[in-house]
Each structure stands twice: as C-alpha cells, then as structure tokens.
Amino acid sequence: MTASLSSVSVVFGREFRAYFATPLAAIFLVVFLALAGAMTFFVSGFFARGSADMAAFFTWMPWLFLVLLPAIGMRLWAEERRSGTIELLMTMPVAPWTIVLGKFLAGWAFTGVALALTTPLWITVNWLGSPDNGVIAAGYLGTFLMAGAFLAIAACISTLTKNQVIAFISAAIVTFLLVTAGLELVLGAIRGWAPYWMTEAVAALSVLEHFQRITQGLIEAPTLIFFGSLIVLALMINTFLVDLKKAQ
Amino acid sequence: MDRFAKFTHWIGGLSRRQMIGTSIALCAVLFISVNIFAGRALDGWRADVTETQVWTLSxxxxxxxxxxxxxxxxxxxxxxxxxxxxxxxxxxxxxxxxxxxxxxxxxxxxxxxxxxxxxxxxxxxxxxxxxxxxxxxxxxxxxxxxxxxxxxxxxxxxxxxxxxxxxxxxxxxxxxxxxxx
CATH class of the missing domain: 3.40.30.10 (Glutaredoxin)
Incomplete structure (x- = not known):
C-alpha cells in the first residue's frame, strides 16, 4: 500500500511540474482568469447587481470548465501514446491505477491553483460589502468538485486516441451533454419518445442541477456522492482502458 | 449450481477485451444505481451553510x-x-x-x-x-x-x-x- 502511495506521489509530482515546464500553465491560467473576469464583470454585471455575493462568478463556471478542463485533460494520455512514452511508463513496476490517479490528481491540483487565483474577487466582495462567506465557500467546493469530474472524464477519453484535438473535442462534447442533461432543451427532446424512468435517469445525471444547489449554499449528500462517484467511475474506466492498451 | 458453473465457464471464456468491456458496463450500471439510491435515500442529508439559513425552515x-x-x-x-x-x-x-x-x-x-x-x-x-x-x-x-x-x-x-x-x-x-x- 505504501509503495502504491509513493508511486502515486511520484507520478503526481512529475505531472504537476510538467504543467509548469511548458507555457501551457501560464496560458491556461491567463485565459481562465481573463474569461472568468470578463464574464463576471461585463456579461453578468457584477457591479450592477449591487449585492455582495459571487453568484455572477459561479454561474459561468460550468460553461468555462467545459471548454478549459478538456484542454488540461487531453494531453494526459494522448500525449504519452503519441510520443510512445506510454510503453516505458507501462514497463515500470507500478500498478496502472497509481499512474491514473497520480496524473488525475496533478491536473486537479493545477485546477485548484487556477481557482485559488480568483481569490482577489472574493477579497473585493468582502471589501465592498459583507457577503455570506459560507455560500462562497460552498460555491468554491462545488466548483472544485465539478472540475474534478470534468477532468476525470477528459483524462479517460484521452486514453482512447493519440490525437489531442480529437481527445479535446470528444471530452468537450461529453461534458457538454452532462451539463445540459437537466435542461429543458435536452429533457424536452427525450420526453417525446423515452419512458418516464429514462427521462428521470437523464435528469439525475445533470451536473448543472447539483452545481446550482451547492453554489446557493446547500451542501447535500447526493451532490457530494454524485461528483465523487463520477470521478471514481471515470478513473476506473480510465484504468481499464490503460490496461487494455497495455495488453495490445 | 449447474447454472453457476455455466456462468463461471462463460466468464473464463471471455477474451481480455470482452472482460474489460463488461467491467466498464458494470461500473456504469453501479454508478447510476448508486446515484439513484443516494437521491432517494439520502435526501435529507444536507448542510445549510447560508448565514440566514435560507434552506432551513422553522x-x-x-x-x-x-x-x-x-x-x-x-x-x-x-x-x-x-x-x-x-x-x-x-x-x-x-x-x-x-x-x-x-x-x-x-x-x-x-x-x-x-x-x-x-x-x-x-x-x-x-x-x-x-x-x-x-x-x-x-x-x-x-x-x-x-x-x-x-x-x-x-x-x-x-x-x-x-x-x-x-x-x-x-x-x-x-x-x-x-x-x-
């Protein structure tokens, strides 16, 4: 067990540093902060709302992440497969799941860094008024969990291809479907022909529904289980697929 | 018992690829059932972190x-x-x-x-x-x-x-x- 943990931490360290070895990290952070800022201040009218909360910021997170997290996740495995380093990685005396977990945690930690850099907004809100900090903390928790789920899906999809562009687009489509599953747009299209339980099942998979409740300050056990189980599911499938590619 | 033996025989006969496909399908089913169960059974397990207790009724x-x-x-x-x-x-x-x-x-x-x-x-x-x-x-x-x-x-x-x-x-x-x- 300790050997597995140390191998997770070695993979984690290597992957986390790899983000900063290339301009990727800087570009990602700048794009994320610029987009989040632009959406919050110009599109949502942060000041015009006149209320000290961060709802204007959190509303945009599902939509930003659905573009940005596939961009972080796409290189995790596709890059290894393209350059052939996956062969080397797989001959290491470590279990595939430790590599999968290490890579995922590195990407998730990187997303955490990006989110941490939005704290000036939180400081601004506290300086301008007296916001409900419990709700803001819940919002950050929800955003971080959602980021983890999207990243796990993106990483899982990137094992299927050597092409990072294909990995990116496929992951973006899957996360888009997960986000919109609860919207009337999708449910209306299904309701016409599918039985009731199927419509309910699709609605239950909606990221947006869970996300909206947690960002309004209501932390529910089903929400935590939903995001947690989505991460575990994606990582398990990821391990299976890596195992399969290893066998080929 | 006969059925069980048939089942284990069938599992043993699967190729690695089929085995992994089956595992993925089982994981997906497990995921959906866990969430449906959580949605029904753990409905009341919630924490209201708002200052004014918006989600909590008197x-x-x-x-x-x-x-x-x-x-x-x-x-x-x-x-x-x-x-x-x-x-x-x-x-x-x-x-x-x-x-x-x-x-x-x-x-x-x-x-x-x-x-x-x-x-x-x-x-x-x-x-x-x-x-x-x-x-x-x-x-x-x-x-x-x-x-x-x-x-x-x-x-x-x-x-x-x-x-x-x-x-x-x-x-x-x-x-x-x-x-x-």
Missing amino acids: EGTETLLSDLSEPLHLRLYLSDGLTEAAPQLASYADRVRGMLQSYADQADGQITLEVIDPEPFSDAEDRAVGFGINRISLAGAAEPMFFGLAATNSTDGRSTIPIFSPDREAWLEYDLTRLVA
Whole structure:
C-alpha cells in the first residue's frame, strides 16, 4: 500500500511540474482568469447587481470548465501514446491505477491553483460589502468538485486516441451533454419518445442541477456522492482502458 | 449450481477485451444505481451553510407542512426578463424560489411547485392576471413583468401573493406559511 502511495506521489509530482515546464500553465491560467473576469464583470454585471455575493462568478463556471478542463485533460494520455512514452511508463513496476490517479490528481491540483487565483474577487466582495462567506465557500467546493469530474472524464477519453484535438473535442462534447442533461432543451427532446424512468435517469445525471444547489449554499449528500462517484467511475474506466492498451 | 458453473465457464471464456468491456458496463450500471439510491435515500442529508439559513425552515412551518390535509398547487410567476431588468432582485428571486422548493420537499408530495415565465400575450399571462398577480412596470423594460405567487387547492380555494416586495424579504417565510396554512 505504501509503495502504491509513493508511486502515486511520484507520478503526481512529475505531472504537476510538467504543467509548469511548458507555457501551457501560464496560458491556461491567463485565459481562465481573463474569461472568468470578463464574464463576471461585463456579461453578468457584477457591479450592477449591487449585492455582495459571487453568484455572477459561479454561474459561468460550468460553461468555462467545459471548454478549459478538456484542454488540461487531453494531453494526459494522448500525449504519452503519441510520443510512445506510454510503453516505458507501462514497463515500470507500478500498478496502472497509481499512474491514473497520480496524473488525475496533478491536473486537479493545477485546477485548484487556477481557482485559488480568483481569490482577489472574493477579497473585493468582502471589501465592498459583507457577503455570506459560507455560500462562497460552498460555491468554491462545488466548483472544485465539478472540475474534478470534468477532468476525470477528459483524462479517460484521452486514453482512447493519440490525437489531442480529437481527445479535446470528444471530452468537450461529453461534458457538454452532462451539463445540459437537466435542461429543458435536452429533457424536452427525450420526453417525446423515452419512458418516464429514462427521462428521470437523464435528469439525475445533470451536473448543472447539483452545481446550482451547492453554489446557493446547500451542501447535500447526493451532490457530494454524485461528483465523487463520477470521478471514481471515470478513473476506473480510465484504468481499464490503460490496461487494455497495455495488453495490445 | 449447474447454472453457476455455466456462468463461471462463460466468464473464463471471455477474451481480455470482452472482460474489460463488461467491467466498464458494470461500473456504469453501479454508478447510476448508486446515484439513484443516494437521491432517494439520502435526501435529507444536507448542510445549510447560508448565514440566514435560507434552506432551513422553522419548526412551526415543518409541522404545518407535514400535517397538510389536502394537496396544494403553487404557481410562482417569475418573468425571465425580471432579473435582467432589475439585477438587484436576482438574489431575492433565487431565495424565493429556493424556499418554495424547500416547502415542496418538506410536504411529502402534498405541494406541487410550478415556476412559470408568463410571456406577454400568452395564456400564462392571462392566468396570472386572473389570479390577481400584479404587473410590474420597470423603467428599462418594454414589457410588464411578474413576480408573484398563486396557491390553489383541489377545490376552488385560492390565495395569492400579488407581488414579492423586497421590503417583505425578512418576513418571507411568515408570508409563505400564512399562505399555505
């Protein structure tokens, strides 16, 4: 067990540093902060709302992440497969799941860094008024969990291809479907022909529904289980697929 | 026992690829069942971290909701354009909607909540006016807006909150519970 943990931490360290070895990290952070800022201040009218909360910021997170997290996740495995380093990685005396977990945690930690850099907004809100900090903390928790789920899906999809562009687009489509599953747009299209339980099942998979409740300050056990189980599911499938590619 | 032997034989005969495919399908089924179970069984496991306890109803309201003798239909008339035209109302509208959702959650299915966006010249708008919901005219908006609640029971009883005024925000739960009682 300790050997597995140390191998997770070695993979984690290597992957986390790899983000900063290339301009990727800087570009990602700048794009994320610029987009989040632009959406919050110009599109949502942060000041015009006149209320000290961060709802204007959190509303945009599902939509930003659905573009940005596939961009972080796409290189995790596709890059290894393209350059052939996956062969080397797989001959290491470590279990595939430790590599999968290490890579995922590195990407998730990187997303955490990006989110941490939005704290000036939180400081601004506290300086301008007296916001409900419990709700803001819940919002950050929800955003971080959602980021983890999207990243796990993106990483899982990137094992299927050597092409990072294909990995990116496929992951973006899957996360888009997960986000919109609860919207009337999708449910209306299904309701016409599918039985009731199927419509309910699709609605239950909606990221947006869970996300909206947690960002309004209501932390529910089903929400935590939903995001947690989505991460575990994606990582398990990821391990299976890596195992399969290893066998080929 | 024979069946079990057949089953293990079938598993043993699977290729690595089929085995992995089966595992993935099983994981997906497990994922969906865990979530359906969690949605049903752990519904009450929640933490309300808001300062004003928006999601937590007072004891009196909870008793009243669990003792409701007849089904109620709540229609919240909330124009989509309202929060754009009056952003200062956005958080209040969220709060009203959240609290009504808590009422519906607590009432063991006795309360149905419907959130309606009455578009201009639609049947929904006529019905809102019929219930006595006030039209709100805002400076920046061309069309009148609605932000009110109508409650009906199975017979012809009805009561309304013609407009949710921000002045009454502190008494929101009191107003709603009076309406339901």
